[in-house]
Amino acid sequence: AQSVTQLDSQVPVFEEAPVELRCNYSSSVSVYLFWYVQYPNQGLQLLLKYLSGSTLVKGINGFEAEFNKSQTSFHLRKPSVHISDTAEYFCAVSELSRGTSYGKLTFGQGTILTVHP
């Protein structure tokens, strides 16, 4: 079984500042890795995913994440945040061994990013 830990439950930051949301995972097999964003009372929107290849993944809205296998981490970063980035962010993993789609996800606890003017 796999698990996902998001180290910060809340991250306040000022507009135009850089931000990093941390995510660590554990799994006995190789995994796919995802970051999702959730706005209030809405579903989830995929920001980016790592399946294979380059460990630096670029996503939507200027976000990027780097897969570090040795540290089992997949931290999300953005060099300059906007007020509109205020939302909750979830890191998730899906085991490669399942042989099915990426739908059976294990989510982290979520990080609430609040961008202040």
Added chain:
Amino acid sequence: GAVVSQHPSRVICKSGTSVKIECRSLDFQATTMFWYRQFPKQSLMLMATSNEGSKATYEQGVEKDKFLINHASLTLSTLTVTSAHPEDSSFYICSAVSNVGSPLHFGNGTRLTVT
């Protein structure tokens, strides 16, 4: 892009009644749909995996008789919360995928409040 529609977005019901939530894939055929539950200030927990035309596979600890899942067509899956109780109040989100290796698409969720 692919869209998953979930209905209703909000529902309030009385304790003991049943509530049906629909999840539709609007522009693709969803061979597999997933149902998640999110309690306040917590993460999403997978409840069950639903494949078209077969019985759903429930995660450990999820009561299959309480959370009835039907995936009768390639574009529709329903979750029925039977004999709802206040502790069932939660945010329920479905997701759908067309086939192995294809992207996952989430609905906008249903906020269920049981009074």
